[in-house]
Amino acid sequence: MDFIIGGAYQGKLEYAKNKYGLKDGQIYICREDKDVNFGRRCVYNIQEFTLYCVKNGIDATEYFKEHRPEWENSVLICEDIFCGVVPLGKDMRAWREMTGRLCAYLSKEAESVTRIFLGLEQKLK
Amino acid sequence: MNVLISGGAKNGKTGFAQDIAVRLSAGGRRWYVATMIPYDDEDRKRIKKHIDDRAGMGFITIEAGKNVGSVFEKAGGNGTFLVDSVTALLMNEMFSTHGGEADPEAVGRCIGGLSEILNKAGNAVFVTDYIYSDAFRYDEFTENYRASLARLDRYLAEKCDTVIELCAGSVIFHKGGLEL
Incomplete structure (x- = not known):
């Protein structure tokens, strides 16, 4: 699994498309109102799935652990949402924490970790 | 040489950028392109602090809150230009006309x-x-x-020779280097 992280609008998906030659049909875009689907090679906007988890009482990291064979060879992309002030809303705090824990797990499990900064790649692992 | 400096707020980006600009200019002419249009006393205090900070560094200040391409006319030639900041520039172009609506042409300008x-x-x-x-x-x-700001940042990151992220005053090179 290759893990890509970076702030909003930094060009994470564009980078993944170029790097792995992904077509639109190979990319699953997570939503806050839907379960994740690991059927495609690339899973994008994982922070939306973690928000879905918060709303539905699911532990995102446990969920990923249980479905490990389904994403073992995937490209996973998550937005870095960790540099702002502590969010005021309880759900938003839980969301940030759950996303952070999941990212730490995915970084540990990943073959490569890349941060995208202003469209430029920074190899972290 | 073109250098882009990014990073979180209050990391010392302006001070660092001034030092780089002084070194790049190698004694030649250096221009500080001031982009902030003051709206209140807080803004004016911040601008005063920036002016005091760069006193004695040999910058000539050019006001260009908008239409940043006009700096050459105002400078009457080339040299080393410090544009501080892209953030303010976009803010001015995007929101100060158009009756409070975001101007869709701002990024292009x-x-x-x-x-x-x-x-x-x-x-x-x-x-x-x-x-x-x-x-x-x-x-x-x-x-x-x-x-919109991300579009400008990524445009500059692509075009600049050196891209730096400043974190608590420490330097992370994302592209190129600084051989000064």
Whole structure:
């Protein structure tokens, strides 16, 4: 699994498309109102799935652990949402924490970790 | 040489950028392109602090809150230009006309002006703000601004020789280096 992280609008998906030659049909875009689907090679906007988890009482990291064979060879992309002030809303705090824990797990499990900064790649692992 | 400096707020980007600009200019002419249009006393205090900070560094200040490509006319030639900041430039172009609505042409105008500087200045240092990593759902207005600033930042990151992220005053090179 290759893990890509970076702030909003930094060009994470564009980078993944170029790097792995992904077509639109190979990319699953997570939503806050839907379960994740690991059927495609690339899973994008994982922070939306973690928000879905918060709303539905699911532990995102446990969920990923249980479905490990389904994403073992995937490209996973998550937005870095960790540099702002502590969010005021309880759900938003839980969301940030759950996303952070999941990212730490995915970084540990990943073959490569890349941060995208202003469209430029920074190899972290 | 063109250098882009990004990073979180209050990391010392302006001071660092001034040092780089002084070194790049190698004794030649250096221009500080001031982009902030003051609206209140807080703004005026901040500007005063910046002016005091760069006193004695040999910068000539050019006011260009908008239409940043006009700096050459005002400077009457090339040299080393410090543009501080891209963030303010976009804010001014995007929101100060158009009756409170975001001006859809703002990004295009900024890119036009910035490309002039990239191509003609000789040396340029651009300061921008990294505002892309917080856990918050912004309104459409703010999201539009964030997405637009990212377009400018990524344009500059692609064109500049050196891209630096400043973190608590420490330097992370994302592209190129500084051999000064």
